[in-house]
Amino acid sequence: MKSGVNNRLLVVWLVLSAITVGYFWMDRTVDHDGILRPSAVVTASAVMIALVKVRIIFREFMEVRKAPALLCRLTDAWIAIIAVSLLGCYFIGSAVG
Amino acid sequence: MNGRRELWFAWWTTVVFYQLFGVVFFVLTRTQPPPDPGWDASRVAQWFHDHHFGLLVGFGIMFLITGMTAPQNALIAYSMRRMSVSRAFGYSYLVLYSLSAIPGMLLMCIVLTVGAMRPDRDPELTSWLYDFAFLSFVGTMGVFLIGSLVWMLAILIDKNGVFPKWFGYLNLCNALTEVVVSPAWIFKHGVLAWNGLIAWWIDMVVFGIYTGVFLMQLRKMIQREDFGDGPLPDSAPDQESVPSTMASSAS
Amino acid sequence: MTDKSMKFVPGQPDMWAFVLFETLVFTSYFAVYLIFRTASPQLYLQSQAHLSLRIGIFNTIVLLASSWAVARCVQASRDGRFASASTNAYLATALGFVFLGSKIFEWAKVIRSGFGFSTNEFFMHYYFLTAIHCLHVLIGFVALGVIIYQLRSPARRSQELVETGATYWHTVDFLWVLIFAMLYVVR
Numbered sequence: 100m101k102s103g104v105n106n107r108l109l110v111v112w113l114v115l116s117a118i119t120v121g122y123f124w125m126d127r128t129v130d131h132d133g134i135l136r137p138s139a140v141v142t143a144s145a146v147m148i149a150l151v152k153v154r155i156i157f158r159e160f161m162e163v164r165k166a167p168a169l170l171c172r173l174t175d176a177w178i179a180i181i182a183v184s185l186l187g188c189y190f191i192g193s194a195v196g
Numbered sequence: 197m198n199g200r201r202e203l204w205f206a207w208w209t210t211v212v213f214y215q216l217f218g219v220v221f222f223v224l225t226r227t228q229p230p231p232d233p234g235w236d237a238s239r240v241a242q243w244f245h246d247h248h249f250g251l252l253v254g255f256g257i258m259f260l261i262t263g264m265t266a267p268q269n270a271l272i273a274y275s276m277r278r279m280s281v282s283r284a285f286g287y288s289y290l291v292l293y294s295l296s297a298i299p300g301m302l303l304m305c306i307v308l309t310v311g312a313m314r315p316d317r318d319p320e321l322t323s324w325l326y327d328f329a330f331l332s333f334v335g336t337m338g339v340f341l342i343g344s345l346v347w348m349l350a351i352l353i354d355k356n357g358v359f360p361k362w363f364g365y366l367n368l369c370n371a372l373t374e375v376v377v378s379p380a381w382i383f384k385h386g387v388l389a390w391n392g393l394i395a396w397w398i399d400m401v402v403f404g405i406y407t408g409v410f411l412m413q414l415r416k417m418i419q420r421e422d423f424g425d426g427p428l429p430d431s432a433p434d435q436e437s438v439p440s441t442m443a444s445s446a447s
Numbered sequence: 448m449t450d451k452s453m454k455f456v457p458g459q460p461d462m463w464a465f466v467l468f469e470t471l472v473f474t475s476y477f478a479v480y481l482i483f484r485t486a487s488p489q490l491y492l493q494s495q496a497h498l499s500l501r502i503g504i505f506n507t508i509v510l511l512a513s514s515w516a517v518a519r520c521v522q523a524s525r526d527g528r529f530a531s532a533s534t535n536a537y538l539a540t541a542l543g544f545v546f547l548g549s550k551i552f553e554w555a556k557v558i559r560s561g562f563g564f565s566t567n568e569f570f571m572h573y574y575f576l577t578a579i580h581c582l583h584v585l586i587g588f589v590a591l592g593v594i595i596y597q598l599r600s601p602a603r604r605s606q607e608l609v610e611t612g613a614t615y616w617h618t619v620d621f622l623w624v625l626i627f628a629m630l631y632v633v634r
Contacts, residue, residue, distance in 0.1 A: 104522050112515040119507045122632050126500050129634060135496060137488040138634040149628035153621045160518045161617045167454040170463065177467060181474050181625070188478040189633075192485030365465035368586075369472070376579060382565055387479055388575065398475050 111159040115152055122148075139193065146185050150178050203274070203418045206267035211411060213264035216257070224254030227308065229400075230330050230391040233384045237319040240326045244311050251312040255305040262302065269293045272347065272410075275417055278428065279354035289346050296339035304333035334390040335381050337374040337399075344371040356427045363413050366406060373402040457521070458610030466618045469583075473622055476579075477629050480572045484633070487568065492634065494569035497560060502553050503631040506546055507624060513542035514620040517591075517613045524598060524609050532609070533598045539616065540591045543584060550581060576626050583619050590615040 122145070129141050157174045158164045164171075221228040231243055244251070269290055276286035307329040311322050344367045351364030379388040380395045387394040419432040456463065484491045520535035554577070557570075564574045590612035597603045597612075 105519060108515055108518050108522070111518075112511055115511050116508045119504055119511070119627075122628075123500060123504060125632065135489075135492040136634070137485075137492060141632070141634040145628045145632040145634075149625050149632075152624045156514065156617055156621045156624070160514050160620075161614060162457045162518075162521075165454060166456055170456055173463075173467065177470060181470070181477075184474050184478050185481060188481045189485060192482040195485075360461060361459055362461035362464040365461055366468070369465065369468055372469075372579070372582070373472070375582065379564075379575065383571070386568065386571065387483070388571060393479050394476060394575075398472070398479070401475075402472060 108159070111155060115155060118148060118152055137193075139190070142189055143186060146182065146189075150182055153181075154178050199423055200418060200421060203271065203421065206271040206274075207411075207414055207418060209264050210268040210271065210414070213261060213268065214407065214411075216261055216264075220254045220258050224250045224257070225308070226250060227304065227330075227333075229396060230334060232391055233327070233330065233380075233389050235323075237323040240323045241319040243326075244322055245315060248312050248315060251308050255309045258301075258305045262297065265293075265297055271414055275358055275414065276347065276350045278356065278417070278421070279350055279358050280356045281350045281354055285346055285350040289343055292339070292343045292346065296336075296343065299332050299336040300339050301333065304329040307332070330390050331381060334377060334396065337377040341371045341374040344368070344374070357430075358417055358428050359413050363409065366409060369402060370406040373399050373406075458607055458612075458614045462611045462614045466614060469618065470622070473625070476576060477625065480576070480629060481633070483568060483572070490567060491569045494562070494567055494573075495630070497557065497562060498573070498631055499553070499556075500631055502549065502556075503627050506549050506553075507627050509542055509546045509549065510620050510623050513539045513546065514617050516542060517594075517616045520594065520598075521610055521613045524604070524606060529598055529601075529604065533595065536591060536595045536598060540588065540595070543588060543591065543616075547581065547584060550577065573630055576630060580619070580623060580626055583622065587616050587619045 125141065125144065129138055154175070157178075163174050226247055235243070272293075273286035273290045276289060277283060279285070307325050311317070311325040311329070348364045348367035348371065351359045351367065352361060377390075377395050377399055380390040380392070383389045383392070383395075386392055389395060417428070420428050420430065422429055516535045516539035520532045520539065523529070523532035523535060554574075557573075562570045564571060594609050594612040597605055597608050
């Protein structure tokens with residue numbers, strides 16, 4: 100049982116690290132012609148991917164998976180708040196500026 | 197109990213002080229939200245001209261009521277005395293906060309009053325006074341930082357349950373938000389300037405929440421106070437309050 | 448063996464309140480950064496190009512690993528395997544120091560390239576966010592210290608305190624995940 104739990108944690112870390120390295124690939128594909136340009140797609144993806152990682156950290160490392168429903172809902176609500184705030188600011192800022 | 201009456205006096209003094217503080221700084225003197233650090237000397241002189249009477253009257257009131265901070269600091273120090281922690285915490289807090297009112301608030305009041313007193317002073321000198329005032333007010337938030345940490349530590353290691361642990365952590369949030377203000381010494385424009393979106397506006401939201409919460413927590417403490425040495429009871433004792441025997445036998 | 452329906456809040460609920468509050472404060476800093484970024488996209492893009500994605504990814508993986516070690520520590524402590532728990536706590540601390548060292552190295556590199564705190568708006572946000580995060584890391588070392596101290600002696604070993612410290616450290620980790628995305632990846 101101990102090894103089961105430890106294996107799960109190791110897998111979680113590997114998945115999170117893999118997603119992180121995935122940013123490398125994203126970076127490569129965006130700047131491939133050498134010209135730097137802003138990209139709503141990259142930004143939105145970066146934010147969403149980061150929030151996926153945060154949710155995994157909440158549920159697995161911080162054990163929200165085994166927590167009462169209130170904490171589960173609160174952390175999910177927080178993720179939603181962050182998503183809305185950041186994407187909202189980015190898109191409204193882009194539209195206005 | 198009569199001891200409670202004195203605690204209520206201190207609490208109400210604190211509440212009234214904050215109301216007056218709000219009116220003086222936000223309405224009369226209009227020094228909060230702070231004006232722009234990026235202005236040149238003539239624009240600054242213009243600001244002093246526009247705010248001439250507000251500054252003199254507002255800060256005149258401030259000088260009269262500054263003494264009201266004493267019961268506030270005493271009440272907070274008292275809360276630490278009621279805890280199971282060393283008396284040193286309360287004493288450190290008292291010393292820190294007694295001194296911090298000078299750079300943290302009074303310097304700005306004095307300096308801006310000096311600036312307003314002679315409207316035909318050289319604008320370069322006035323501009324110097326302006327910088328001195330606002331940097332000392334906004335930029336020295338750090339003097340309050342240590343006090344917050346002292347209170348936080350006391351609350352976290354307290355075994356008498358005077359305050360909930362989350363309030364201890366909120367003191368840490370307040371301390372951190374004071375740190376965020378320090379770049380105001382470097383930037384004359386942008387979000388980290390003394391009137392910036394991060395250094396002032398967001399900081400004020402955190403500070404405002406913190407102030408509201410600590411007033412509520414002090415109120416709860418006074419209601420629950422049994423004047424004993426042991427754990428503070430969870431709810432207010434009834435009218436014929438005798439120091440709770442449960443509390444003294446538990447300690 | 449474990450009753451799956453036994454739900455529990457890891458550590459003090461008070462620490463969770465702190466975590467949620469600090470997360471909102473950081474979110475407000477990110478929101479401000481994004482708004483200003485959309486106002487001067489080219490400036491931010493050009494400046495961002497001077498950051499090393501490699502170092503950023505390395506830092507993120509190191510901090511994730513330290514979180515992993517802390518999670519293992521909590522599990523071990525819960526099972527009564529205190530030696531293993533201690534080892535994991537020390538491992539987490541060591542990885543935290545690796546992160547700190549790497550951060551300082553990166554700051555030195557960027558400063559030597561001529562980009563300081565007041566160079567431009569992007570670098571102001573960069574130094575501000577990474578520095579305030581670093582401050583949280585330093586506080587995190589105190590939290591890890593509490594965990595290590597608790598695990599040392601059978602007289603202490605409060606599972607609640609171990610979990611509370613762990614909750615704080617994980618927060619430092621996920622805040623960095625967000626900062627990394629904001630500064631290094633967002634276009």
